[in-house]
Amino acid sequence: MKISRKVVFIGIVLLQVIFILGLVGFKEATLRFGKEVTLQTVPVDPRDLFRGDFVILSYDISRIRRETEDFRTRDNLRQGGSAYVWLTKKGEVWVASEVAGDPRSDWDVFIKGTVTGTGIARLVGGRFNRRWITLSYGIESYFVPEGTGKPIERARDVKAVVSVNGLGDAVLKSLIVDGEPLKLR
């Protein structure tokens, strides 16, 4: 049976709408039902004309030293690939305790990231010249109304409140600037 062009067109448009609803639904579900964690962060502020002001955030857990007393890595990580970081609470903030290519079953809270550096690429003379792993979690941008980014940049201490779901996907909820929740106009 030949399907008319109109039906196919409507089908494609509906698929686009369903995709948009699905994307929003996924993010909303993470925000509402995910585990809320507070991460230590340092902001840097560029300007994007097209999308208003945003701040770039870098986290304590964005750069992890490979071997320390408190921290272990599993060596099945590759650059550009996924990695999972087990988070544990230390005082007000959550910190990285272990990172691996797959989440372990006994990890209660973990966050999924993309490996942006493993130290492997800088193999010179057969030795690693770096002992750091760098990761990106998709929560490195925080959008604010135009003109309100500078106070965040000038703050002494910025923490990010993030919602993490059972798969490790994270959505930024809000910022705590110098101990006070950031209020947007």
Add this chain to the structure above:
Amino acid sequence: METEEERSHRTIEKGFYEQLQIEVEAWREEDLITLEQGSAILSTYDTAEESVKSRQMYGRVIGIVATMGVVLVGTGVILFVASNWQLIPRFGKLALIISVLMATYGSGYWLKYERELPRVGSAIILMGTFFFGAAIFLIGQTYHMRLDDPNLLTWWFLGTIPIAYLTRSRAILTLAIINALGGLGYRASFWLSDSRDATTLLGFISLYTVLGVLVYTFGTAHTGFRQSAFFKTPFLNIGLVTAFFSLYLLSFKFVFDFYSRPFRAIDDIGLFMLPFNIIVATAVLALAGSAALAYRKKMSFSTLRYELVGGAILVAIAYGVLLIRLNDAAIYVILFNLILFGLCVAVIFLGYLKREGSLINIGLAFFSIALVTRYFDFGWGLFDRSLYFIGGGLILLVAGILMERVRRQLLRRMMRGEA
């Protein structure tokens, strides 16, 4: 009885028009008519060719005006919404996005297919695809997603490509291809994030050279099917421009100046090679597939063989540049400049053989750009500044005139079907 308008736009055969011109000239010489009367007689008629051409040109103008209109409206709507975004509640934003999207697509389809206003309708559907992209980025902004998340452009590409084929829109197809290339570029930035800047640059150049070949090959594959041949042009043009631009970057000395000692980019490129190898393998398969398709469809290999060989050479260059020891910049600069100019000439020749004016234009454009760039590169320190600019300007003017004449000659001979 004919109206004055009908009289002033009569169409006749070109051969008859040429004969009429000769007769009018003879009548004028015999003083049967004045010069003004002769001009008035000739201006009454259009040849069939001119009539079709002027209808086509009129149609193109409508398309361009309509497209400019929707781009301006679309940009204005996006900027307005973005600047007031924080004031709108979250679910209000969602309702606004979806209703604008559906209204745009719906009205575009209605105008194009129900009201038979194809150019305006196509332009509005194009605006709909822009709004889909805007929706993705605005939702990303609402949930604080990264700007450079490669998924955003990939999703935009996946949403627009079926619309492009269904509505037979080369403009939407062009947008989709650019989104795909942009999404891969953002993904590559993750693969190359651990490398030095110089290696990252070489990695991107190699990647986009291969992607250019891949996109171009998709274009040649489209010519194998009658229904899809319409879509070949965006693939051919974007593929060629992408590959040319990458090769153009390789013609600069600074790309190799970073390496003060013998060094191979592949030693610093980390795990970029794995996805790069996959893309190279895909390009090689696409070239082979294109040849197999042409053989199966009993298509002529007279021009395809040059395209396949050219594509294979470019892929080899893209791979080779990561393997070679980069310690003598002068040799590589000379080599890649020779390759670039050679490729420009080859593409012009190919465009002439295939009767594709766009290939000739792209080849000439990059030839000119490369020539001007080398003039600035090598001549900057040699002459007094004012003489340098005067000389450069004169060279450009003469080169521009010569190239325009060559381009017109080639296109004219192509139209006449001359070998």
